[in-house]
Amino acid sequence: MPAYTVHAPGPNGADLRATDNFVFVRDGFHFWAMIYGPLWLLWHRLWLALLGWVILFAAFQAGLSSLGVGRSSIFLADIVLALLMGLEASSLRRWTLSRGNWRQLDVVIADDRDTAERRFFERWSQKQRGIVNDQWAVDRGGPPPTRNVPGQPFSDPPPLPSGGIIGLFPEPGGSSR
Template sequence: MPVYTVHAPSPGGADLRATDKFVFVRDGFHFWAMVLGPFWLLWHRLWLALIGWIVFLGAFDAGLHSIGIGRSSIFFANVIVALLMGLEASSLRRWTLSRGKWRQLDIVVADNRDTAERRFFERWSQKQHGIVNDQWAVDRGGPPPTRGVPGEQFSNPPPIPAGGIIGLFPEPGGSR
């Protein structure tokens, strides 16, 4: 089953108004990136990757030709480079997104892109609803809330022991 990474355009966090700009990048082999490498890079607007691919392939072919490798061997070497392009196309796309200050939000496993979007947005909207409209949230960093109800045992916090130490620690200055 394919794995998709989800990227958002804002570096500070995902915004509900920008959900139409989220990008789902499928991990795995991309056939069209292997067959039509530079056109695939142009289609996905991967300009630096395209320049790097052109420079690398030109230098690679010139280097092989200068050491006397035959045309058929250079062709097979280019096929291997094209295969590597198909394998690493999604990594190049994620790299370009990270350079553009995009943030990876999640990883989704789904059969196709539509299912991945549905699964991601179901999970993400539940998280957003919990963050924005959670009236029952409790701050776990502070002490439990106390109520000023006279006569109830929970209305005041428990008293601190005489030595000022709570737990299994020894008394200050005592023997070990």
């Protein structure tokens, strides 16, 4: 099962308003990054990583051809570079996010991105319950708050039934009538 890292923008990224900007980066091998390395880097706007890839690839090609290595060996070396790109694509993306002042919030294990988002936001919303003035969170577990105002019917708690037992059978072992 793949692991996803969750990144939030800015130094205080755990803000309720920034949830649309959270980025989920899947850890593991990226096939399209291996096949179309530069285009994958452009698509994900990894400009510095693209520049490094172009420089590395050009230097690698120039170095191998200056050593007199055959074309088939250079082709195999290019395949190794492509495999390396597929393996390290997610690391390059996380590195670029960390350079842009994004911070990693969590690591989530899930089958796909949608499940990872659901698991993360379930866990993250549990942690966010302590936020003051959160108008979106509703606690449905307790009774509504009452005010202690004398003479008001909502101020007094409801009276207990006459035997102190609530239910169908007011006495243990008794009948319903």
